Amino acid sequence: MRKKTELLSRRAFVSAVGAAALAAPSVLSAQATEGVVRNVGSFRPHQWQDHFEKIGKGIILSDTNARFLQHWTADGEMRLYPTSVPLSEDLTRRGYTEVIDKKVAPGWGPTPAMRIRNPEWPAYIPGGDPLNPLGSHALYLSWQYYRIHGTQDTRKIGRRSSNGCIGLYNAQIAEVFGRTPIGTQVKLI
Structure with missing residues (x-):
């Protein structure tokens, strides 16, 4: 029974992460419209x-x-x-x-x-x-x-x-x- 519970919680976790990943583009575009720019890399051109x-x-x-x-x-x-x-x-x-x-x-x-x-x-x-x-x-x-x-x-x-x-x-x-x-x-x- 314990193995089945661990398996279900892993599946629930993966499912939640997947849902968050699908929602991420809308969250990022909402941030961009509010004037906040996020850069995921270290690349930043200099002046x-x-x-x-x-x-x-x-x-x-x-x-x-x-x-x-x-x-x-x-x-x-x-x-x-x-x-x-x-x-x-x-x-x-x-x-x-x-x-x-x-x-x-x-x-x-x-x-x-x-x-x-x-x-x-x-x-x-x-x-x-x-x-x-x-x-x-x-x-x-x-x-x-x-x-x-x-x-x-x-x-x-x-x-x-x-x-x-x-x-x-x-x-x-x-x-x-x-x-x-x-x-x-x-x-x-």
Whole structure:
């Protein structure tokens, strides 16, 4: 008898949850009409004015928690891109920097800290090599060793997977690269 009672209460619970789920859209639309907006994800676009005094040559704002990058051109056009971000907090740098150089098919060499963590890694991989982690294009920041770059491994986008850099799909970094002059302001949050 006890098993039958537990089974009935589970069925009652599942039934109640199902009814609530069916009613949820009407509850959400009622909230929207009252001026309350609910966001179930962590994605929240930023306003450049909350971080910079002027747009200047352009702005790149990378949200390392939500894993997306916003890019504003000098004329105020804004685009969003999904990113990969550093593996851990100790590899994550936040704050203000700027684009100081740009390279197509950049070569890559691991930093001294990477060589200690991964002594089996090669000392250098030339640009264009399928094993090169910088992908097709790279924006070099004023912070030594930090880049916004493409990636050959598209599984990394949307994940904590880098050694400090911000990664984009190769097609998207090519777009950002073409729209970003040297001197573009950058902030990682």
